[in-house]
């Protein structure tokens with residue numbers, strides 16, 4: 001009897017703690033924000049007590065009827081770039097900074113879901129460790145583990161979302177983060193039914209180093225960025241995966257150096273590799289995955305005078321409203337300068353993990369902004385097709401166009417009703433940034449596990 005009462009009291013106590021904690025993380029108002037009808041939260045979750053590691057999140061509830069909407073975790077890549085600055089404030093979040101204020105993004109993904117943006121791993125954005133040795137040699141394994149602990153702890157703050165349908169989404173290097181996290185969740189679920197994982201979606205993802213990177217040569221060539229003879233060298237003398245591999249081992253061979261110089265000279269500094277149709281001066285927030293394209297580090301787009309997101313997130317009043325602190329860094333940065341990520345993890349194939357997720361019954365969508373030359377659609381399409389064949393999945397939707405309104409939004413193909421590929425027409429590496437409306441249509445169909453719309 002006494003224990004029952006004690007337990008009951010304990011439960012009650014925990015519930016009170018829980019709601020008060022989420023209450024502490026509630027954002028009253030972001031500076032310059034328009035009035036909205038949904039709630040926002042942000043703050044820290046400790047993922048490692050001993051190493052004093054804390055990850056920063058920004059959570060926006062769905063615009064309407066949040067209790068019945070799914071929960072979606074979004075991760076940006078890099079490795080080392082911020083899901084708050086890139087994902088939330090430039091791509092699919094409810095607001096975009098403009099001068100002193102925030103303007104509404106009409107195609108925000110919180111129209112369809114409760115969106116959780118995580119700055120991961122430690123050393124990215126406002127996430128930190130008090131033990132700076134934790135920034136050294138941090139790679140995919142630790143990132144996946146910390147992200148898993150983050151979600152477990154986050155659900156203690158927001159127990160009301162524990163039974164919501166959970167989706168994990170992300171782009172670029174999140175082609176590593178997302179499948180690796182989903183795999184840990186499924187392992188954890190074997191003993192404790194905990195994560196209600198219903199699917200993953202990956203935009204222009206790094207899934208298999210050689211296939212993804214070597215599709216660049218043909219993409220450059222077919223879009224007129226390099227000549228016939230350079231294309232030949234870039235596919236025979238030294239291909240891009242070999243160059244990157246040599247680069248990260250600190251020994252670029254003379255032949256690769258010669259080929260890359262030629263490629264760089266012809267493609268020039270004046271088009272954006274994340275969208276070959278764009279002029280160069282777009283926000284440096286979009287320099288995500290500069291890390292996976294080392295040859296472009298020197299030509300990083302710093303000429304842009306204004307960087308609204310960087311300015312906004314470095315305001316003291318904004319940081320206070322977000323409950324954020326800068327620990328061990330002077331400034332909030334789009335991509336971390338303190339993190340020393342194990343870049344050779346780039347070569348770990350994650351397409352095989354995607355295969356194991358599908359075998360476990362988790363639906364997967366791989367989509368590509370079709371103007372991106374960094375992780376071109378052609379490599380992703382090949383990988384998806386190859387995986388479908390390996391798994392014995394036949395096409396359940398043949399390669400066809402899909403529509404957003406009266407216009408073609410892109411192409412799609414579905415295998416075994418579980419593995420989908422789609423392109424987003426006219427979209428960059430950051431698809432929701434350049435094609436917000438088409439991206440939202442794709443996102444909605446994915447959440448509802450419905451085929452992409454045809455012309456009605």
Ligand SMILES: *[C@@H]1O[C@H](CO)[C@@H](O)[C@H](O)[C@H]1NC(C)=O
Pocket residue numbers: 046049052053054130
């Ligand atoms: C980091 O150190 C500060 C100051 O001692 C402390 O308040 C904070 O809780 C520590 N962070 C973590 C994650 O332990």
Ligand SMILES: *[C@@H]1O[C@H](CO)[C@@H](O)[C@H](O)[C@H]1NC(C)=O
Pocket residue numbers: 210214235238239240241242
């Ligand atoms: C890229 O180069 C490596 C090393 O020379 C080679 O093993 C690989 O087959 C090449 N890949 C392609 C697609 O040409």
Ligand SMILES: *[C@@H]1O[C@H](CO)[C@@H](O)[C@H](O)[C@H]1NC(C)=O
Pocket residue numbers: 392393394
């Ligand atoms: C896929 O198609 C092949 C050839 O038509 C057929 O033999 C096979 O049974 C199909 N597999 C499934 C899982 O439907």
